[in-house]
Amino acid sequence: MIPGLSLTFGAPLVLAGLLALPVIWWLLKLTPPRPQTETFPPLRILQRILKAEETPSKSPWWLTLLRLILAACVIFALAAPTLNPRESVLSGSGPVVVMIDNGWSSARDWDMTVSTARTVIGQAGESGRPVSLVLTADGPENDATPVEAVTALERLAAATPRPIPVDRLAASERLATALDGETPGSLLFLSDGLDSEASEAAAKIARNLGAGETLVYEPSIEAVIGLTRADNSTDALVVDAVRPSGRSTGYQADLLAVDNQGREIARTLLSFGSGETQAEARFEIPVELRNDIARLQVETPSNAAEVRLVDDAFRRRRVALVSGETADLAQPLLSPLYYISRALEPYADIVRARSADLSVAIPNLLEQRPSVVVLADIGVLPETAREALQTFVENGGYLVRFAGPRLAATTGEDSLVPVRLRSGERQLGGAMSWVEPQTVAAMDADSPFAGIAIPDDVTVSRQVLAEPSVELADRTWASLSDGTPLVTAESVGAGTIVLFHVTAEATWSNLPISGAFVDMLRRIVSLSRAEGGGPAEREGVSQSLPPYRVLSADGRLVAPGPEVEPLETGGTVLVDAAHPPGLYGTEEGYRALNLMGPETTLSPLPDLEWGPNTTAMQYESDDAVDLAPWLLAIALFLFALDALALFLMNGGSARLKSLAMRRGRSSLPNLAVLGLGAALVLAAPSSKAFAQETEAGEASSSSDTPALPDLADMQRAVEATEKTHLAYVLTGDGPTDDLSAAGLSGLSQFIASKTALEPGDPMGVDIETDELAFFPLIYWPIDPATPMPSDEAISRIDAYMKQGGTVLFDVAGNEMTGLSGDSVSPGQMRLREIIGDLDIPPLQPVPADHVLTKSFYILDDFVGRYSGSELWVESLVADSEGELRPARGGDGVSSIMITSNDFASAWAVDDAGLFLYPTASTNPMQREYAYRAGVNIVMYVLTGNYKADQVHVPALLERLGQ
Secondary structure (H helix, E strand, C coil), X not given: CCCCCCEEECCHHHHHXXXXXXXXXXXXXXXXXCCCCCCCCHHHHHHHCCCCCCCCCCCCHHHHHHHHHHHHHHHHHHCCEEECCCCCCCCCCCCEEEEECCCHHHHCCHHHHHHHHHHHHHHHHHCCCCEEEEECCCCCCCCCCCECHHHHHHHHHHCCCCCCCCCHHHHHHHHHHHHCCCCCCEEEEECCCECCCCHHHHHHHHHHCCCCEEEXXXXXXXXXXXXXXXXXXXXXXXXXXXXXXXXXXXXXXXXEEECCCCCEEEEEEEEECCCCCEEEEEECCCHHHHCCCCEEEECCCCCHHHEEECCCCCCCEEEEEXXXXXXXXXCHHHCHHHHHHHHHCCCEEEEECCCCCHXXXXXXXXXXXXXXXXXXXXXXXXXXXXXXXXHHHHCCCEEEEECCHHHHHCCCCCCCCCCCECCCCEECCCCCCCCCCEXXXXXXXXXXXXXXXXXXXXXXXXXXXXXXXXCCCCCEEEEECCCCEEEEEEEECCEEEEEECCCCCCCCECHHHCHHHHHHHHHHHHHCCCCCCCCCCCCCCCCEECEEEEECCCCCEECCCCCCCCEECCCCCCCCCCCCCEEEECCCCEEEECCCCCCCCCCECCCCCCCCCEEEXXXXXXXXXXXXXXXXXXXXXHHHHHHHHHHHHCCHHHHHHHHHHHHHHHHHHHHHHHHHHHHHHHHCCXXXXXXXXXXXXXXXXXXHCCCCCCHHHHHHHHHHHHCCCCXXXXXXXXXXXXXXXXXXXXXXXXXXXXXXXXXXXXXXXCCCCCCCCCCCEEEEEECCCCCCCCHHHHHHHHHHHHCCCEEEEEEXXXXXXXXXXXXXXXXXXXXXXXXXCCCCCCEEECCCCEHHHCCCCCCCCCCCCCCCCCCEEECCCCCCCHHHCCCECCCCCCCEEEECCCHHHHHCECCCCCECCCCCCCCCHHHHHHHHHHHHHHHHHHHCCHHHHHCCHHHHHHHCCC
């Protein structure tokens, strides 16, 4: 007897069959193998003729022994032998109650739990005791009525762990109802080792049953962990995890990020320190990879808590920002994009336009597949950009626009605004003004902004107005206290266009510097759809999502069963049998429901009295070994050996040799044919492959050759940047271009003689192809006789102006008395055609306190050859200090100037320095004033509002007491 080993038989009477082994031996001995037969080989017969004839009278001893062992193995297998059987844990009489935790945590040790339950139920069956099987994660369908042990085993075989928390209270109530006052003899509680919400109440019901003995099994929970949160932050994807309290040792596990196809995207280490119940893991991978993640899981998940599903709401949105301002970098606090980017950076990935040319920048941004595109004060869009944005919105994108001077100055229909806008804007002190700034009304319950609180100190002093219409109320997301729309929106195709009727910075309203602005932008971004798609879900709005995929208890995504119900969103959603963790929705978009939330904690099962005589038990590894399958396998192997021995003893080896020899001779020709065919196949395509390789090599070499930069372009770039040059537009008309060159040449000479600046010779630029960024000022004479520039050229000029350049339009004819009106000259008509495609803010004549009037000379008027036209520049914000402020220049240089005083003719000189054209006035100082106007324009373009700040120095010093 080997110490520590024991052997039992389930059917010991079968062992009586061993008494038949001597009879079997005697029968086998009298049954010799069949004599060997051979075909007629004359020589072999002659060879054996001298040998004595031998006929076996009995089987070989080894064959007889083999058959006896085979019979013994079959007899032992039928006797159901078990090595190291478990000892009975049951005592007493009466029904046996087996309560099993089959929630998510039981999946790890489910096989051990079922093995323990099967043993106990088997022991109950041997004693003839009924068994009540109770599953704590099952619902009312779990019948706890005591049944025979065989039926209980069938129910146990059909039981499975559930990916939901256990409900021990409901299970105890079902048990008490099923027993109907009958006292159980034994109660076994096979727990998952974790505490639940109603464990104490369940234990109280179990105590009231009065069981004769109570055994509580608890597994080891050292390796039990749960993923509670996944935060797709700016720097990395952060995953939080918990484990049960009271663990004195550390624990580590590999955490994987997996895509929809089950492919590993990244892995990191999740580490718990000694005594720690919470841990954090970080995936520092690019956002493109993070947005491909479908689930996060432990490397080999053993339960549903070790898997965290993600949906479209998890994926980090990409927001593209485009601004119409030119001074974003110089004055960040005044930039329209400053507050937007600060509000969205913690929640989205910000991408900015790399080119000021909107016809290039916007399509490039859309290629990066943003969820939201934000346009800050952009009025006129190039046709290419407009079409790209229209398609983007129709395909499900969100377009968010902010008002500003440029949008307010836009006239005509605009398909990329949600409502029709009035020309101009309403402001304090204007024609449509308020007595005092307006506050923002509370958000309506059906608005996407519902629930966002607006501080009382948020006011609006200026805005663009929407034309009244029937659908205006339905398209209003937020409004002012007087009912004026503040934010409007319209659904276009699968996407949405949203318009804030104020600027994105604090000039028209202090909304952008409030916390409500952050909440509003974040709500819009959350409504958008990230790449991969998901149902746009509004907070507080209920939706019914059908089950798409659900998690099994061991962490696998499977098809939902008939018991799974649709998920009603809009409120608190609890994980239960009808709503297990999983994905709800459709393949196009779904919502993830996870087992654990950020506040989830895990605790070990407390020491509770489940009965009068409660004994704590530990699950033990099942050392019992059923020997029957092994004995039957040995018997089958011995049977195969017996069959092989008979085959060989009956001449099987000779037959195999003969067959092999015949097949070997016949296969030689076939092998030769196959070898020749293979050689031909390998040799045939060689020339064709060589030709293909040659063509591919030529194509590769030709495509890989880098294009050399144009030498003339390089020389021009060097020349343009060595000195400051004034530029003029090459219109294609020779006399006009010559006049522009002569005029700027004369102005450059005058500047060199009067200031520290020594400009180079003026340079003509072709706005279709030449680089414009080299020049601070471009002079553009407008003549209706010259060809209309292309859309691409207009787009390049618009980009140049947005990048800080200034264009001085000079309309031929000296007939322009204003920019509006029905009676216009041909030159004015051409100007309208050009600037109609430019994104420019409202214009006004140079005010008396504008910095242009003081940038070098003090001027009251800007005359040229003529003096009948005013110089128009970008409108400035009204000065609240009135006459007290000596200069007002805005925060940047006006990107556009318009006149019809024919500056070039007044400045133009020949090679000898003589004036080419007389001035229209007989006043000899007019030409001097024209040159001074040119100097002020150039100094203003080069120095910006520097002079505006300098003229304030005396007042500032006076206020400082110096």
